[in-house]
Amino acid sequence: MESVARENPAEPSVAQTRDIGRISRAAACGARLEEAELVALLECPEGELDALLSAAGEFRDRAKGRDVTYSPKVFLPITNLCRDRCSYCTFRKGPGDPGAWTMTPAEVADWSRRGRELGCLEALMCLGDKPERAFKQYRQTLGSLGVKSTTEYVARACELALDEGLLPHTNAGVMTAEELALLRPLNVSMGLMLESVSARLRGRGQVHQYAPDKEPRVRLRMIEDAGRLNIPFTTGILLGIGETALERAQSLLAIRQAHERYGHIQEVIIQNFRAKPDTPMAGAREPGSLEMACTIAAARLVLGGEMNLQAPPNLSPADIELFLRAGINDFGGISPLTRDYVNPEAPWPHVARLAERCARAGFRLKPRLAVYPEYVSERWLNPSLMPVVERLERQLAQDGAGGQQHGTP
Ligand code: SF4
Secondary structure (H helix, E strand, O other), X not given: OOEHHXXXXXXXXXXXXXXXXXXXXXXXXXXXXXXXXHHHHHOOOHHHHHHHHHHHHHHHHHHHOOEEEEEEEEEEOOEOEOOOEOOOOOOOEOOOOOXXXXXXXXXXXXXXXXXXXXXXXXXEEEOOOOHHHHOHHHHHHHHHOOOOOHHHHHHHHHHHHHHOOOEEEEEOXXXXXXXXXXXXXXXXXXXXXXXXXXXXXXXXXXXXXXXXXXXXHHHHHHHHHHHHOOOOEEEEEEEOOOOOHHHHHHHHHHHHHHHHHHOOEEEEEEEEOOOOOXXXXXXXXXOOHHHHHHHHHHXXXXXXXXXXXXXXXXHOHHHHHHHHHHOOOEEEEEOOOOOOOXXXXXXXXXXXXXXXXXXXXXXXXEEOOOOOHHHOOOOOOOHHHHHHHHHHXXXXXXXXXXXXXXXXX
16 A cells, blocks of 8 residues: 555645645545644544545445444443542542442342343443552452452453353453453453553643553553454544644554554544543543544544444434544444443433434444454454354344344333
């Protein structure tokens, strides 16, 4: 593939001219975007947004068609104890805080069973980062549960969810290669938001000052380890936490680079920061609709037509149609049972209503598994997981033919 800027060396660089229409069209035809070109797209003026969105939407259409997916899931917040303190987070608790919890095995099994009864297919294991390093009380909790580490406990939770017929997807913060290898046989995919490659955001007064696990090189290392281990992986960027357009571009390019090396990035989430009361960022500006659309479109053009690109529908309920136009092909997990514990103020959309809105915009909403079809093979999945994945794939295909919808509350 050729860079847009090198299409004709006799002409001025398109990045210099910031010709949005030309950069977008060339990228949608397979030209490889470079950093300056991507920054130009991310800073697209409102008057040129149509050209950018059209190119990205058509790129998605050619590779993915007009099906848009979601994963019916049960959200299992194994523990909300976390050693980090990101300045936008309300999920995190310390051991003595009201609302601090660690789920018991019985709770994991019970919520999994109830989720499966409601049509869920995914068990999302989502938890704080490395609480055992910070809290003695939590280390005692782990001891009483008969495990030595959070990862070991998550492995047990995954077994319980599998026993109830759900496919686990773990997002447990930063893990070592050994921890990833321990969880791989029990997960159909795993995830870690890159958020941003900006080391500046770890500085004094910035959002990640007190979050050692948000060190970009540590997160990139884990994303690469997952690639080496052939783990289908979900990552993404968080918009509006103080990053510049250049840093946003560099984050997307780092994801592209990891995927080019290992081929394991099964989906990329473009997530908007939401200001929450009682956090240091309560008064911070949230990214606007056009800024999100512009970033989605730029991400589509830099990551390629085949990438699964997701924006959470509960964080931008008014912008579903705009984001479809900008090139997403997935809404991520939607639960008929559990709330979004990370964004508790943002209810999931009703699946039937979401399907109606998609249909009016010319798209068909379909449930999917926590592993995308292109990763269902023994290269990417532990052999023990293949029979259950294939059975659920057949079930989805039959339900689709019969017009049923999973996860409809
Ligand atoms: S965002 Fe994640 S890592 Fe940061 S404080 Fe919250 S739970 Fe911990």
